[in-house]
Amino acid sequence: MGEPIVSEIRVISFGLGPIGSEVARVAASKSNMRLVGAVDIDPSKVGRTVEEVTGAPSEVIVSSSLEEALQNTEADLILHTTSSFLEVVKPQIESAIEKGLSVVSTCEELSYPWRTYPGLATELDMKAKEANVRILGTGVNPGFVMDAFPLTVTTVCQKVDRIHIERVVDAGGRRLQLQRKVGAGLTVEEFRQLVATGNVRHVGLPESAWMIIDAMGWECKDFEESIEPIVAEREILAAIGNIQPGQVAGVRQTIRAYGRDIEKLVLDLKMYVGADEPVDHIQIWGIPDLDLRFDGGVHGDRATASIVVNAASVLMNLPPGLRTMLDVMPLRFRS
Amino acid sequence: MGEPIVSEIRVISFGLGPIGSEVARVAASKSNMRLVGAVDIDPSKVGRTVEEVTGAPSEVIVSSSLEEALQNTEADLILHTTSSFLEVVKPQIESAIEKGLSVVSTCEELSYPWRTYPGLATELDMKAKEANVRILGTGVNPGFVMDAFPLTVTTVCQKVDRIHIERVVDAGGRRLQLQRKVGAGLTVEEFRQLVATGNVRHVGLPESAWMIIDAMGWECKDFEESIEPIVAEREILAAIGNIQPGQVAGVRQTIRAYGRDIEKLVLDLKMYVGADEPVDHIQIWGIPDLDLRFDGGVHGDRATASIVVNAASVLMNLPPGLRTMLDVMPLRFRS
Known part of the structure; x- marks a missing residue:
């Protein structure tokens, strides 16, 4: 039907923690993907099958390193879930690039490193281009609900003056971690x-804030970020141990960005145990105004695994280099 | 920042009715676009400036034909807003293709013609590829709120069982037409x-239904479509003349598609005068379930003009041929 033809993508799951295991299960379910390898440093996982470790129906044996995984197979891409921090994952990603592998990673700092780590971003971009591979950081947040998806919503706008994004996550319904x-x-x-x-x-x-600021072409030189406790007002039952009134239930992290002294962007993230009404709420002031809400919110772990795997199919059709979700979701308001 | 570089796009507005005029105004506002021509068959518009006819700040003179418009300028793309019907617009689009111009059109039947007009679609696709140009049909609906945008939402899903999309439009707040x-x-x-x-x-x-069915890989061979009146229960004040109880206030058009006897897709469109609560409501059953709503709905005319112009920037980076919004918004659940 006129779409580029993507042949089967041979993937290696790199990192088999809770998210990595979920990513492996989703990847194994795709008709255009084949799980050909798996890597984890945990000795209790190495040597067992992917099915034993993750539940994904695969007899592939978990290796202790990418080199070992590649001894018995060729691959196109690694699905990478090891760390939130760019300086930690950089050698792992460089190792993949050297082996001619593309990368989709849940590393949060890789989602839009052009502003926060411009030197590292340029270095990875050049290496990826030389090796003819593609690198992408993504997930539910950063990567989708508080940046790339609201930008997709701006497609219907003739003018965008201000964006306000609120995400409320019930940490009680999530992993202990x-x-x-x-x-x-x-x-x-x-x-x-x-x-x-x-x-x-x-x-x-x-990273989410910079992605939106750059995509909208706003002249915001910097922004305010605050991290405050959300304090329990009543006793909250929680897997981690019940939380007493006055104790911390979770965190509220907010970014406010201004362009020429006018507020342009608010990112308001609340993650706490006992959040009764999880939601993702996007408000855009412009022509026209928009008010969009996911009632119940978008489940973080389910969504991250989905986005990582679905984005891989798009990534393989993009030009080589360090890509961002702005490339994977290119349609939005253009100034 | 790693994105493909798009040079300035030289556009011709083809059709200067209410939507075409709005498209011209939006195009004229873009930093990466230059309005170099305008075409309309209405003798009362030909020979006047685009500013006089549309309000867009442009001294370009309205021509009576594409040939005439091209006598004084070169162009890359036409923004085309003349008819809903593929058989009507086909010669206009072929004429653009012959002149080496890409096309973004609001022609509804062009949005996903692969199922409804496979012969015409194949013909346009081949001609566009030979001429190295790109053709796209889009707008708010079809093109966005009831097809491509809900498909983008499925990106966060590991599994998609069923999609229900409701759009309620207050026709009273819209054009008499x-x-x-x-x-x-x-x-x-x-x-x-x-x-x-x-x-x-x-x-x-x-077209929206087929786009979703094909993108999700569902085995739906056909679907049920119904068109019913929405009858006024009270007197409704309307620009077209007040509507009495018992008279028709508008239309409800519904498509239901089944795969292996299970309901997979419902598209439920209500457009009527006096709709108090316009909304776009997307429900997805799968892993995870999703419930997404635009309170107040997405304004049709504002959004169509925006989408047409914003999509043009993405289209010019795609491979030549007859493209659809599946190419312009490639990220979604992959089976």
Whole structure:
């Protein structure tokens, strides 16, 4: 029907934690994808089958390194889920590039590194182009609900003055890891100490802000970011241990960006245990105004695994280099 | 920032009715576009400036034909807004192709002609490829709110079982032309006669259905389509003349598609005078379930003009041929 023909993509799952395992299961379900390898550093996973470790119906044996995985197979792409931080994943991604593999990674800082790590971004972009491979960072957030998807919504606008995006996540319905990440159960003082040392925060919100600012062509030189505790007002039952009134239930992280002293962008992310009404809410002021809401919100883990795998099919048709979701979802308001 | 570089696109506005004029105004506002020509067959518009006819700040003179418009300029693309019907626009599009021009058209039947007019689609596709140009049909509906945009939403899904899309348009807030199109003010009998002769219907709903069915890979061989009157229960004040209780306020057009006897897709479009709560509502059952709503709906005319112009920037980076919004918005659930 006129679409570019994508042949089967041979993928290696790199990282088999909770998200990586879910990514492997989704990849294994796709008709245009074949899981040909899996990598994890956890000795309790290495040597077992992907099915034993992840539940994905695959007899592929988990390797301890990409080199080992490639001894018995060729591949096109790695689905990479090891760390949120660009400096941690950089050698892993460079290793994939050297082996001629494209990469879709959940690394939050890779989602839009052109502003936050311009040097690393340029370096990865050049190496990927030389090796004729494609690199992409994506996931539900950053990568979709608070950046690329609202930009897609601006397609219907003749003018965009201001964007306000709110995401409310019920951390109680999510992995224990997320409940710890948002500071659930801490005292307010403990929470503030962890914020001060950078240990309680959602990685990727600045990347979302820069992606939107650049895509809209707004003259925002910098923005304000705040990280505040959401304090329990009643006892909240939680897998991590019940949270008492006055203890921290989670985190509210907000970015406000201004262009020529006018507020252009607000990203308002609340992740806490006991959030009764999860939602993704996008408001756009312009011509026309728009008010869009996902009632119940978009489930983070389900969505991240889906986006990573679905984006891989699009990525393989893009020009080589370090790509972003602006390339994978190119339709939006153009100034 | 790693995106393909698009140089300035030189556009000709072909058709300067209400939508065409709005398209011209939007095109004139873009930094990457230059309005170099305008065409309309209305003798009262020919010879005047685009600014006089449309309000777009442009001294370009309106020509009576594409040939005439091209006597004084070169161009890359026409923004085409003349008819809903593929057989009417085909010679106009072929003429553009012969002149080496790409086309973005609001022709509803061009939005996804592969199922409804496979012969014409193949012919246009081949001619466009030979001439190294791109052809696209788009707009708010078909083209976005009831097809390509919900497909973008499926990106977050690991599995898609069923899609239900509802669009409610207040025809009272729209052009008189739309109020007539939806049958406002008719008796129920008059309405049914016009439906029987094909004169009251929203053109493009089958195209939306086929686009979704093909993109999801569903085995739906055919679908049910119904067109029913929405009858006024109270007197409704309307520009077209007040509508009395018992008269027709507008139209409800519904498509239901089944795959292996299970309902997979419902498109439910209501356009009537007096719709108090316009909305675009997308429900997806799968993993995860999704419930998304534009409160107040997406304004048809504002959105169509925006989408046509914004899509042109993406189209020029795609391979030549007859393209659809599946190419312009490539990210979605892949089976």
